[in-house]
Structure formats: C-alpha cells, structure tokens
Amino acid sequence: MIFVSSANLVPGMCLGRNINFYDANTYAAVGLKAGTKLTDVIITQMKRADVDGAYIDDAKSEIRVISSINSEIKNEALSGVKNLANDFMSGGVTGDDVEEIKDTTEKLIDNLSASSDIMVNIADIKMYDDYTFHHSLSVSIMALAIGMEMGLNHQELNELGLSGLLHDIGKVSIPIEIINKPGRLTQEEFGIVKMHPVHAANHLLERRLVPPNCYYGIVGHHEKVDGTGYPKGLKSDEIHLYAKILAVADVFDALTSQRPYRTPSPPSEAIEYIMGGTGSHFDEQCVRAFIRKVAPYPVGTVVQLSNGETATVMANFPDQPLRPTVAVTGRPGVYYDLYHDMNCLSIVITGICDTKLAEENKTPKAVQVK
Ligand SMILES: [Fe+2]
Numbered sequence: 001m002i003f004v005s006s007a008n009l010v011p012g013m014c015l016g017r018n019i020n021f022y023d024a025n026t027y028a029a030v031g032l033k034a035g036t037k038l039t040d041v042i043i044t045q046m047k048r049a050d051v052d053g054a055y056i057d058d059a060k061s062e063i064r065v066i067s068s069i070n071s072e073i074k075n076e077a078l079s080g081v082k083n084l085a086n087d088f089m090s091g092g093v094t095g096d097d098v099e100e101i102k103d104t105t106e107k108l109i110d111n112l113s114a115s116s117d118i119m120v121n122i123a124d125i126k127m128y129d130d131y132t133f134h135h136s137l138s139v140s141i142m143a144l145a146i147g148m149e150m151g152l153n154h155q156e157l158n159e160l161g162l163s164g165l166l167h168d169i170g171k172v173s174i175p176i177e178i179i180n181k182p183g184r185l186t187q188e189e190f191g192i193v194k195m196h197p198v199h200a201a202n203h204l205l206e207r208r209l210v211p212p213n214c215y216y217g218i219v220g221h222h223e224k225v226d227g228t229g230y231p232k233g234l235k236s237d238e239i240h241l242y243a244k245i246l247a248v249a250d251v252f253d254a255l256t257s258q259r260p261y262r263t264p265s266p267p268s269e270a271i272e273y274i275m276g277g278t279g280s281h282f283d284e285q286c287v288r289a290f291i292r293k294v295a296p297y298p299v300g301t302v303v304q305l306s307n308g309e310t311a312t313v314m315a316n317f318p319d320q321p322l323r324p325t326v327a328v329t330g331r332p333g334v335y336y337d338l339y340h341d342m343n344c345l346s347i348v349i350t351g352i353c354d355t356k357l358a359e360e361n362k363t364p365k366a367v368q369v370k
Pocket of ligand 1: 167168196197221222
C-alpha cells in the first residue's frame with residue numbers, strides 16, 4: 001500500500017484505507033471504504049475538497065501506481081533541515097538537531113518502503129522555493145530510492161538518507177550572491193563553493209554527530225568517477241558509495257529545478273544528461289538503479305508528443321522511464337505503448353503540458369499494461 005497525492009490519482013486505483021471528507025459542492029460528507037475503486041467523479045470530489053491524497057492498495061489497483069511522499073513527513077524534514085542549518089550558521093549543530101533528522105529519515109524510508117514496486121514521482125517531490133532545503137529533501141528521497149534499488153540494508157539506508165538531508169548544509173555559509181550569481185563564477189568564488197561539502201562534513205564529524213559513512217557521503221557528493229570532481233579529485237573506487245548515489249540525485253535535482261540563473265531542464269533531458277555522464281561523472285551501477293527508480297512522467301501526466309498530439313500517461317516501465325504507455329487526448333480507446341509497440345518507435349515525448357490542460361481534457365480510462 002502506498003500514499004498517492006490527489007494530483008496523481010487515476011481511475012482504477014483501489015483505496016487501501018477508508019477516507020472521509022466533506023464535499024462543499026453537494027453539502028455532503030463523503031465516506032469511502034477501503035477497497036473502493038476510484039472513478040473520475042470520486043477523484044474530482046477529492047480534489048475539490050482539497051484532500052491531500054489517499055492510501056492505494058497497489059496489488060488490487062488496475063494500474064501501476066507511483067510512490068508519493070506524505071506531505072506531513074516532507075514538512076517535518078524541511079523544518080528539521082532548516083533548524084540544523086540555523087544552528088550550523090550560529091556555530092554549533094547539536095545532537096538534538098541530528099536526532100530530529102534521523103527520525104525523519106526513518107519515516108521517509110517507511111514511506112518509500114510501503115511498496116516494493118516504487119518509482120519516485122518527480123513532480124511530487126519537486127518544489128521551487130527555499131532551494132537549498134527543498135533540494136536537500138528531494139536529493140534524500142531520490143537517493144533512498146536508488147539505495148533501495150541497489151539493495152542497501154536498513155542501517156545503510158538510514159545513513160544514506162541522513163547524508164542526503166545534510167549534504168548541502170555547508171552552502172548556508174556561502175554568500176547568497178555567489179550561490180545565485182547568474183554569470184560564471186570567478187576562480188576565487190568557485191574556490192569558496194568547492195569548500196561547502198568539506199565545511200559541513202567536518203563540522204558534523206568533529207562533533208561526532210554523524211557516523212563516518214555519512215561524512216564520506218557528504219564530503220564526496222561532488223566527486224566524479226574520472227577524478228575531475230572536488231574537493232579531492234577522488235576516482236571511482238576511492239569515492240564512497242553514498243557519495244556516488246548522492247552525486248546522481250544531486251545533479252538530477254539541480255538540473256530540473258528553477259534557479260535564478262537558469263530555467264529548469266525537462267526531466268527527460270536531465271535523465272539523458274546523467275546517462276551521458278555514466279563512467280565519467282557518475283557511477284554506472286548508480287545510474288542504472290536511478291533509471292529504474294525515476295518516473296519523469298508519472299501516471300496522469302499530460303504530455304506533448306512529437307507527432308503533435310497530446311496524451312495522458314497511463315503506465316510506466318522501470319527500464320524505460322522516457323517511454324510510458326499513453327492515452328491519446330480526444331481519441332477515446334487509442335493508446336500508444338511507446339516502449340513495446342514498433343509502430344510507435346518514431347514518437348517521443350517532447351514535454352509536459354500545463355496541468356490545467358489535464359483538467360480540461362477528460363482523463364481516459366486506465367489500461368493494464370502487459
Ligand atoms: Fe553540493
């Protein structure tokens with residue numbers, strides 16, 4: 001059973017738990033029992049009532065569902081990272097700060113572990129303000145998903161998730177003008193930026209606030225497997241696994257985020273960038289796990305196709321995140337399986353349509369993918 005946000009609910013999903021809400025349109029309390037199959041009408045009612053989402057029984061659902069992180073846990077993580085950053089700025093992170101974040105990491109793992117068949121819903125974890133803090137949370141979630149795919153045990157996942165939440169804490173000591181500078185950094189400015197993994201990691205290790213493995217994850221997240229990264233220019237085998245995983249999650253989130261100096265890249269381009277950097281920037285095993293765990297086009301997303309049509313994503317395939325099955329807008333019953341169907345080889349997804357378009361276009365019925 002996994003939690004799916006209302007924006008990503010699709011007809012055919014099966015409720016895993018009872019939900020109750022008030023529909024202001026019909027002046028009626030609505031009670032839905034576990035086992036109810038969602039319909040367009042129910043989903044519209046839930047969105048109208050501002051219901052966050054619902055627990056979905058993935059085994060009984062007619063379609064593949066995608067993991068979504070509970071918003072309460074996300075807010076808890078953000079506040080924990082902010083508290084720790086404030087204490088870091090004022091000279092001393094405490095054990096309580098770290099304990100708070102460890103608790104949150106445990107909850108993130110529980111949330112992500114709720115289904116063995118998870119894919120991370122990119123749209124769900126992306127947020128656009130307070131960049132460093134939200135970035136830390138996104139990186140942690142994505143790193144955990146990669147770590148789970150690579151078979152890390154519970155303790156390792158805890159250390160990895162914690163490293164993700166703390167990896168950029170050192171940035172709060174860099175002048176904001178440098179962080180947000182639109183143009184190229186001077187050598188001196190880049191020298192300052194390059195120290196952010198070291199500052200944070202040293203601060204935490206000296207106070208024995210994190211285990212050594214977390215230290216290696218944090219300090220090494222900008223290293224590259226060919227030895228051209230920073231701060232030490234370590235090569236493949238010298239870089240800790242957590243740092244290699246964080247490097248993939250970090251770059252993907254940075255590329256797909258809105259920044260003062262650049263517009264976000266579409267997830268498909270960011271995935272291609274990461275695939276292109278395999279073996280030079282990124283570790284091959286980590287990239288493979290990442291590809292299996294990202295869902296740049298979650299179920300329900302309305303996408304633009306290269307043939308001029310728009311379509312709604314109906315199902316994803318773990319090895320081919322850029323080629324889901326889609327239902328063509330305005331052509332009931334017409335589906336393109338972009339992965340398996342040879343007739344669809346020339347069709348690619350060129351972008352995500354405005355979400356308002358999704359509301360205007362009636363979502364077609366879900367299909368089971370073979
Ligand atoms: Fe960083």
